[in-house]
C-alpha cells in the first residue's frame with residue numbers, strides 16, 4: 001500500500017518492548033571475524049561500558065523493559081546480544097555460530113531463556129546467528145545468509161516458528177549480518193541498503209517493500225541500519241545524520257547514540273539488543 005502522505009509523528013504508535021542485553025565487561029577485539037575488527041587497533045574498555053550504559057538507560061527511559069544476561073569471561077562478543085537467539089511468540093530458537101570463537105555463546109543464551117521461564121526452546125542443528133540474521137516483520141521473518149547463517153538454518157527457523165522465512169543473500173563482507181543492512185521500523189515497514197544484497201534478493205525486497213526507506217552507502221557505512229525501532233523512536237548510531245532526517249520525515253523520532261567502541265567489534269545499537277517477543 002502506498003500512503004498518499006507520509007505518516008506524522010502523532011500517527012506513529014509506540015509499543016513498549018522487552019529486550020535482553022549483555023554488559024560489555026569482557027569486551028575486547030582479540031580476534032577478527034569481520035572486516036571491522038582489527039585486533040591491532042586499541043579499544044577503550046571503560047568507554048565501551050559507558051556507551052553501552054547510555055543505551056541501556058535510554059531504553060528504560062523510553063519505557064522498555066530490559067533484562068540482562070551475565071557476561072562470561074573469554075566471550076568478548078557476547079555483548080552483541082542480538083546474536084544470542086531469536087524469540088517470536090514466546091518461542092526461543094537458540095543460536096549456532098559460524099565461528100568457533102563465539103560457539104559457547106549459543107548455549108549460554110539458551111540457558112538464560114530456559115532459566116527464565118521459557119519452555120518452548122529449540123537447540124539448533126544448523127548455523128543461525130539469531131537476530132543478527134533473522135529480522136521479524138508482521139508478515140515474514142527476513143533472513144540473511146552468505147556470511148553467517150545458512151539456508152538450512154533458515155529452513156529450521158521456518159519449521160520451528162511456523163512463519164514464512166524469506167532468505168536474502170548478503171554480498172558485501174562489511175554487512176555480514178542482515179541487521180547491518182536492514183532495519184524493521186514497524187509492521188511490514190523497513191529500511192535497507194540495496195547495495196548489500198545480491199541482485200535477486202534486492203528484487204525480492206523491492207517487490208515486498210516498495211515503500212521502504214532507501215538508505216545510501218554513506219549512512220550504511222556508519223552502521224545507520226543497525227538500529228532499533230519501537231514503532232515511534234528509532235535508536236541509531238548518531239553519525240547517521242541524513243538517515244535521521246529521512247526517518248523524521250516519515251514521522252519517526254530518531255535518537256542518535258554513540259557506540260564508537262562497540263563498532264570496533266563490528267556492531268552497534270541493534271547488535272547489542274535482542275528483542276524478546278512474548
Ligand code: ARG
Pocket residue numbers: 033034037077080082083102131132133177179180265266267268270271272
Ligand atoms: N564481532 C561480532 C561478530 O563478528 C559482531 C556481531 C555483531 N552483531 C550483529 N548482530 N550484527 O560476530
